[in-house]
Amino acid sequence: MSDVPLAVPAQSLVAAVIPAAGRGVRLGPGAPKALRALNGTPMLIHAVRALAASRSVSLVVVVSPPDGAAEVKSLLDAYELPERTDFLVVPGGESRQESVRLGLDALPPDHGIVLVHDAARPLVPVDTVDAVIEAVRDGARAVVPALPLADTVKEVEPQPEAGPEPVVATPDRSRLRAVQTPQGFDRATLVHAHESVTQDVTDDASMVEQLGEPVVCVPGHEEAFKVTRPLDLVLAEAVLARRRLNDGF
Numbered sequence: 001m002s003d004v005p006l007a008v009p010a011q012s013l014v015a016a017v018i019p020a021a022g023r024g025v026r027l028g029p030g031a032p033k034a035l036r037a038l039n040g041t042p043m044l045i046h047a048v049r050a051l052a053a054s055r056s057v058s059l060v061v062v063v064s065p066p067d068g069a070a071e072v073k074s075l076l077d078a079y080e081l082p083e084r085t086d087f088l089v090v091p092g093g094e095s096r097q098e099s100v101r102l103g104l105d106a107l108p109p110d111h112g113i114v115l116v117h118d119a120a121r122p123l124v125p126v127d128t129v130d131a132v133i134e135a136v137r138d139g140a141r142a143v144v145p146a147l148p149l150a151d152t153v154k155e156v157e158p159q160p161e162a163g164p165e166p167v168v169a170t171p172d173r174s175r176l177r178a179v180q181t182p183q184g185f186d187r188a189t190l191v192h193a194h195e196s197v198t199q200d201v202t203d204d205a206s207m208v209e210q211l212g213e214p215v216v217c218v219p220g221h222e223e224a225f226k227v228t229r230p231l232d233l234v235l236a237e238a239v240l241a242r243r244r245l246n247d248g249f
């Protein structure tokens with residue numbers, strides 16, 4: 001366990017860091033993934049609106065592609081966003097982990113709760129954002145939204161060449177969860193994790209786990225899926241179309 005004291009008063013301000021510096025290699029050729037359009041609006045703007053929809057989030061720090069800070073600032077100026085929320089843009093790094101750290105470095109001192117949310121999860125519902133914040137306010141150091149798995153999962157022995165991979169094990173699916181973002185943290189715990197863990201990780205909560213600190217899951221949401229491959233764009237636009245129908249415009 002770390003000796004970082006837990007100090008999240010009920011009225012702590014909440015900041016969201018949105019890593020958006022990835023190239024989107026798995027999506028195929030084109031602009032950096034966060035800047036590609038979903039129904040005519042950049043994915044990043046959908047993600048920023050999704051986080052700023054929470055009345056608890058007073059600051060959003062966007063971590064832009066390394067040479068894209070000016071373009072991202074122009075986008076934030078061009079699209080309608082809630083006036084109660086402040087926005088900052090900082091250039092990102094080579095890995096998601098580095099981009100998140102650069103976002104954390106830019107936070108002003110007065111925000112005690114930090115959410116980290118992938119720009120690539122543009123459709124997360126506000127109820128999921130609020131559930132994560134509430135769990136941190138209730139005393140958790142690290143909170144991840146998560147869903148049970150729909151598929152059986154096999155552990156395999158990866159092969160150097162393409163070809164059949166021997167199965168090593170079939171983990172008990174009932175104990176596995178697919179985790180999403182926003183992941184929510186007591187700020188001091190997350191900063192300490194980013195200062196201490198040097199190993200490559202794929203999410204922020206696993207850095208907190210490496211400190212020996214508890215991480216808890218709250219229910220995630222199907223619409224918080226990550227836009228990773230081309231088919232995910234089709235799904236995202238279908239979700240937006242369904243929302244427009246449900247909203248009656």
Ligand SMILES: Nc1ccn([C@@H]2O[C@H](COP(=O)(O)OP(=O)(O)OP(=O)(O)O)[C@@H](O)[C@H]2O)c(=O)n1
Nearest residue numbers: 019020021022023024025026094095099119120
């Ligand atoms: N150097 C990086 C790499 C990723 N990300 C961000 O981390 C989130 C999750 O990453 P992922 O979905 O893997 O995005 P990409 O790295 O862009 O995708 P790919 O691996 O296909 O290139 C995305 O919002 C992405 O912009 C980032 O800020 N900085």
Ligand SMILES: C[C@](O)(CO)[C@H](O)COP(=O)(O)O
Nearest residue numbers: 096118179180181202203226
């Ligand atoms: C952080 C994350 O979205 C949680 O599921 C995921 O680990 C990011 O992985 P990626 O391969 O960098 O997209």
